Amino acid sequence: MRSQFLLIIGGFFSGVAVALGAFAAHALKAQLSTHLLSVFQTGVNYQFIHGAALLMCGVLLQLPLHDKARKHFSRAAICFIIGILCFSGSLYALALTGAKWFGPITPLGGVLFLFGWGIFILAAMNMKEVKR
Template sequence: MLGAFAAHGLKSQLPPYLLGVFETGVQYQAWHSLAIFGCAILARILSSKAVLYAALFFAVGIVFFSGSLYALALTGIKWFGPITPMGGVCFIIGWVVLAVAAWRSA
């Protein structure tokens, strides 16, 4: 839905660079939302709290990474930019926690 909003609603409102920033946020949100659903399934199969922690890191990552990109693109306020890497770190931690949980269950 946000991708459609960007393609149709924002295309004429934002410069190409900021439209790309918004679309990057959409892509990362979509992929990590799928990862959260995968974690929910894996948590039931593996009975692992670590998988739930991974999902939590993905959710926080979406808020900080994608949220800051949306805010930057829509407002042009530059100080949202430095927030983005914190979300990226949360994504990385989430993937590491998920990998460790999978490795421990094997």
């Protein structure tokens, strides 16, 4: 996965998280119950954290890494992207629509986040093999 793409998508997801957080705090505060507002905010928090993780992957992929580390950082980034869409996206949809069928999608995103962090750790463990 290209470093530039990850920097762009990480910046996009992070910026959208800020906008959605502000939207929730101002426009949704009067529209949603305290519980649903909390659900929405959880989506924002996880989106922001994993947007920053995408930025880290993008920066790390600019280093002269061993192919194994490069591949792992790319795979971790894929897990983070799909995790954001599943986890945060399902929480946003659940909070805004009240449709409970979005609920089962959330854990899939959480599992992808966990896989992503595990793969990220594998990548970091392989960084000692830097190409010179």
